[in-house]
Amino acid sequence: MKRKRIEFLFIILILFMLSTGCIHYTFSSGSIDNVSTVFIEPVKNSTLQYGLENSLESDTKTAFIQDGRLNLVNSDGDILIKITVKNFKKEPFDYDASGTVKSYKVSITVKTEINKKGIEKSIYNGNISEWETDDISTFDLQNLIDKVSKEIASDIVDKVFSHW
Helix, strand or coil: CHHHHHHHHHHHHHHHHHHHCCCCCCCCCCCECCECEEEECCCEECCCCCCHHHHHHHHHHHHHHHHCCCEECCCCCCEEEEEEEEEEEEEEEEECCCCCEEEEEEEEEEEEEEEECCCCCCCEEEEEEEEEEEECCCCCHHHHHHHHHHHHHHHHHHHHHHCC
16 A cells, blocks of 8 residues: 555656646747847749749738737838748649549748847748648639648748747
8 A cells, every 4th residue: 555655656756847847838928028020021932833922921921910929010120031932832642543633732832031130140040831732623722822821921920939
């Protein structure tokens, strides 16, 4: 009986020690010291798919407005974001037994550089990729592009606040 109680307490102690290192909660709004504005440079498109730059720029600006932690400005923000569309693919994703395409996959990769005013090293400098699929019967290329663009925009907002 005493041995089982010691084992139980030992397990509770180990779980407590493991959980205290993994739990963090804050009541702050997620704002960053001395940072209140963000400027998104016009998005560049190095692919042949027309209009991707417009979707990504619009969706990224909308994502920051909806997030609300930083104010979007037209120049000279505390945070500067540069986005270049590097890759666009529309390709078959799934086939039926006869080899006919059942669904398509649309993927977009962007190179993203996030800089804070007054700091030489980038907060983030890398590629962000997202993709979506749609059944051939309902396939709408622009709809999939819009979905992927919104996912990338959300990822960019997350990168600003997670790579601090």
